[in-house]
Amino acid sequence: MDELERAVLLLRAGELVAIPTETVYGLGADAANPAAVARIFAAKGRPADHPLIVHIPDAGHLERWARDIPPAARALAAAFWPGPLTLILKRQPTVPDAVTGGQDTVGLRVPGHPLARALLAAFAAAGGSGGIAAPSANRFGRISPTSADHVREELGDKVALILDGGPCAVGIESTIVDLSRGAPAILRPGAITAAQIAAVLQGAPVDADTGNAAAAAAPRVSGSLEAHYAPVTPIRLVAPADLETTAQALRARGQRPALLTLMPGADDDRLAAGADAAAYAHNLYAALRQLDHLGADLILVETPPATEAWQAVHDRLGRAAAGATGKP
Template identity: 40%
Template sequence: MKTIVKKINEENMEAGCLQEAVSILQRKGLVAIPTETVYGLGGDALDAEASKKIYEAKGRPSDNPLIVHIAEVDSLGELTKEVPEKAYKLAEAFWPGPLTMIMQKSDNVPYGTTGGLNTVAIRMPSNKIALELIRESGVYIAAPSANTSGRPSPTKAEHVIEDLSGKIDMIIDGGAVGIGLESTIVDLTGEVPMILRPGFITKQMLEDVIGQVEVDKAIIAKSVDPSLKPKAPGMKYKHYAPKAELTIVEGAEQAVVDKINACAKQKMEAGYQVGVIATDETFARYEASIVKTIGSRYDEEQIARGLYAILREFDEQQVDVIYSEGFAESNLGQAIMNRLLKAAGYHVIEV
């Protein structure tokens, strides 16, 4: 299959520029699209065969549900059995935006899209290209991240091309994404809403709108605990992982620097290529094969935007081992650490 790659400027879209992508979606093909979080691999959410193609292209486990992307709040009535009042409140506060809500699915949504579950995950992206494509095509777009399953999520079209060129019909290049981490997922099917995946929309932000919100303990655990099974099926799989072995080092700043330098020295003496994910505050203190700064420790949004890209850069430079500093787990930092821990396979050194 030859994959079409088309550049489209979100801020200056011309009439008809999405027509080719519209046609592909309407005939049950796959289009990779930019969103404000990461690039998504889109297909018709109400067509089980289109969803099957998404799973096959990504190599994604079939019990890992797809998120359905919509352009109008009224669509909730078609996709769910019942829309909780809290869903409308959250939609008013955060849509369009990086929040996914889980509700009981209607019969319109095939089990092939929901991973066999009776619930459906729905969000309304704020990216103008994604929104316009949904509206023009008349298709609700099921769209997990547009990468090979398990790899770092794509924040640029180049990442999608690397993973999926030749496997899907089209890639829309809308430039670098704004947030860089997947949406927050909140489950509204229980008595108390529960966060199943942390993201840009934090627990405090949700509670300011709807009151009490719980967090699935499995997603904030620092190690694999057999007694804690994540409620979101996708969270049980390894995600976001670079090809190199990744280790997180946590503790006081200088102690972390010293430990990483000691580990890096040992690995380099053994002949390994070593990468270090540093911050602006510590960059100059590291001695390793390749040291990259992810930004200032005090700018969580910058760190989130750069995380997946930096992991892919290390892959390109063929490092064997990566060491990363840990980050505070307040606000967006919780989502950053969730992704880092998954990418590292929970390999953490405390100093």
């Protein structure tokens, strides 16, 4: 029996399987099995009202999970699936409350990683529900895993099987677009940008940032809490011009800073994530995890450029800074 066959059997038995996607590794369970889904929440320490994203084999499975599907959803699915885009739609009555956090909506995505797609196809062919609920395979609120080793570090024996698909190509979570309330709204930025979505829809989506009226009425979605994606070591974002002087001032006070920068430098406690937004996103979580292991007093992050290409990176860094408390 190969690992794919074993994964299908475990999922059908209600067990947890960590799966690689192009975004991050997910902690997967049969989305139609409430008891299996409950194991996700227990393993992660995730609040029960926090909804999950259901991964499906292809757009032909939409009606199994969603109803009242608008043309905009089908257009976005045709343009970006398989890929790092999650659609929030009205749920079918058969979708378990455990998946949706008790809401009338469900998040759906067709992942682009070939191993994840092969698993979904095999799971459906074996008589499974065709849907795998899979939030990031880490402890709730902590750095998302972008390799199989990260999953082992985070969850250990809490997962029955880890499918190793290598490093994640994108490295940050999917863009989430809400299509359940009329005008499309971006609830979480990701690799697929607002401009790309607008080009398909022939109109710009609403940017439902946390704290405004649109966000208050929006469904709860994964990764929308103020504190998320966080290392233990506290994080401070610093303007590029102030980075070196801030680091020197901390060292003068007897503190040990670690630095996350755009470009390489000479310090031992420095990592460069990349000057290109896509490369930076790909490297971000692995770099934060590596810096977190140094035992530094503080991680200084060189603030990236303020352009649309960097929006998702800014989102993740802001939430990571809010969640890093210095307490494991």
